[in-house]
Amino acid sequence: MSQQTVLVIDDERDIRELLTITLGRMDLQVDAVGTVSEARRALAERTYDLCFTDMRLPDGSGHEILELIAAQYPDMPVAMITAYGNVDAAVNALKAGAFDFVSKPVDIQMLRQLVRTALRLAEEKRSGAAAAKTSPPGDRLIGDSPVMQQVRATIGKLARNQAPVYIAGESGVGKELVARLIHEQGPRASGPFVPVNCGAIPSELMESEFFGHRKGSFTGAVSDKEGLFQAANGGTLFLDEVAELPLHMQVKLLRAIQEKAVRPIGAREEIPVDVRILSATHKNLAALVEQGQFRQDLFYRINVIELRVPPLRERRGDVPMLASHILRQLAQKSGGATGRLLPTAQQALDSYDFPGNVRELENILERAMAMCDGDEIDIIDLMLPQRTPRGVSEAPAPAYGTPPPAPPATPASASDGGLDDYISNLERTAIIKALEESRYNKTAAAKKLGITFRALRYKLKKLGID
Template sequence: MSLQTVLVVDDERDIRELLTITLGRMDLQVDAVGTVGEAKRALAERSYDLCFTDMRLPDGTGHEVIELIAEQHPDTPVAMITAYGNVDAAVSALKAGAFDFVSKPVDIQMLRRLVRTALKLAEEKRGEGGASTGGGSSDRLIGDSAVMQQVRATIGKLARNQAPVYIAGESGVGKELVARLIHEQGPRASGPFVPVNCGAIPTELMESEFFGHKRGSFTGAASDKEGLFQAANGGTLFLDEVAELPLHMQVKLLRAIQEKAVRPIGAREEVPVDVRILSATHKNLAALVDQGQFRQDLFYRINVIELRVPPLRERRGDVPLLAAHILRQLAAKSGMAPGRLLPAAQQALDEYDFPGNVRELENVLERAMAMSDGESIDAADLMLPQRASRPAFDAGIAAPSATVAGAIEAAPPATPGSGVALEDYISNLERTAIMKALEESRYNKTAAAKKLGITFRALRYKLKKLGID
């Protein structure tokens, strides 16, 4: 069996020798050249399994090498060699099509991990003709609309490199699912996928959660703890709601991404980590940069490639497919036959805007399954929000929103006299009103509590009492 080959393009003899020795010890055959012209001649004579190229070369730039390989040898991953701390160069290389980057001085362990990942990717692309490796997992991204076909095609492309991806989209569109598919269809699929909601971590615990800590480093640190970066080592770290990170953590996160290393609290040395970063938020990150609420350097670092996931109202033709899929899932969980949407119910779904997107559709159908008399679901069972207005309450208490008011008015007219216990009747009213408030506020519990005119603590109690997840 012939050895796998690597092309190294760098005008520094020390770097060429270091890479030649290191890669040679990994049973790889290395061709090392010092100029763009020499690289072009080498690529014309043979194909390579991997290429390393410096950014600045005597007769050109590494971008020329990247573009040439992308055009003539699309199955060959390219890694850019950049100066220490040169984030702009790294981002530029990734946007040009580089698989990943390595900083000078070269960390040998990091280099070896990068090589193994890149060669695995190259083998998969050649073995499967460039097809994605996620098997049937992409079937979970339901929809035949043109925009969803484009999203799936983009996921397949993004899975084949290591560039940071920023997933933009409204709440409930499925940004985490998209991130998981990018992970599953790429060379890191066998590694961990670690999702984290940046808005759910208390500020004072963020550094420990992300980077870990050593025993005794602060009060309560009874033992060593690995952080999220270490947990995702060899895989993917998905930073959901990344806009919620405070500025001081944005600085630390930028350094961790840039240096590919973290320093646990109380540790003397940094720990190398091999992690691909995917991030997402429903907010306008560029606007937050302009307002000084999000660091521009971090924005450019995580937003090398942006993937927008469309809201449900922009792909209404996918609603029937999604609804059928969700009803089958609900039936599998409950052990019942799948619910069937009557024509009036399907029409109501088709005409509704779904501000909460796919997540709201799931909740609407789950509630409809519970409220319908049999397997058939009619429009009334959906209990979609009504756009009726109600006068505000007095005494400074917030008035219920139009959708909450509609939910209360649309509640079942059952009374204790019709065979329904008073407690159950009241619980049904509360459940209906709370679900509508959550849907209208896009599942922001604080906003929902304001719409209902109750405290956040009271809402949390009622959610637990009523079994609403």
């Protein structure tokens, strides 16, 4: 295999020498130049596997280099060299197409990790692996609607660089699945994917959870603990519901992202970490910035590229395909027959707005399979909330980031305790009816309900039915 080559573009001799020595020790051949014109000549004469370019050059800028390479050498990763603390420049470089950035003074350990990741990506592109990874991920992301085809295409593009991505979308649309696909289709696929729900961590434990702690650093710290950043080292950290982070934690998170290093509680020194940040929330993050509830600098740092995942009501044509996929999954889990939607049930699903999106569709079908006779699901088995018929006086769809309007009054059998209580009451009624009709023979009742005896026993205990 021929020696891999790197082009370094920087007008500071010390930086050129540092990178040349460091990369040379990694068995890489390095060409170092100091101007845009010299870089153009070098790129015309030779093929490179990776390029480092400074932001400011005597006869131009690093953005000119980015544009040139994007147009003529699209398979070459480019890393931007930025001044220490120049976050805006780094963000602009990532938006312009840079693979990643390196801050001055250069951290050698972080530099080596960046180079290994970038060269692995370049090798995948040459070998054709990248093309395979950017192909539609089959049944992992269901739907052939134009908007979903666009989402899949965007995932393929985002997987090829290291820019932080903000995944926007309502609850239940599949934001974590999108984040996993970005990770799995990129050069970090062999590294860990660490998802964390920011709203599920108590405020007083957040710093320890994210950055770790040293033994004895506080009461209860009986041993050293690795934080989420260290656990995701070499891979991807997915910050779900990032809007739930308190302001004091937003400051610490911003520093960790900017410096690519964390300091565990009780530690004297920072630990370098190589982590790609993906984040998501169902809230309107830009509005929270305007309201002072989310730091603007952190917003710009995690929102380098935004990917919007559409709600299910915007891709109604995908509902039949999604429903079939979910029913097959339910059958595999239960070991029973695959459920089949009768035309009336399918029509009802096609016209339903799904305020809870794909997650709600999964819950509706799981409940329907428990309530239907045999494996055929009728409209009554779906138990969809009552709503105003389409075309009568239907309210417009809510704007992104705002809660859906309250549904019409639920049937008289609904509980005042919310959807969970309502569903529990429906299940209790159906189970008691099945028990009465089977003269309290649990095996016969389970068969009548279309569930296993074990599932019935679990529900009896859960619902407190004696």
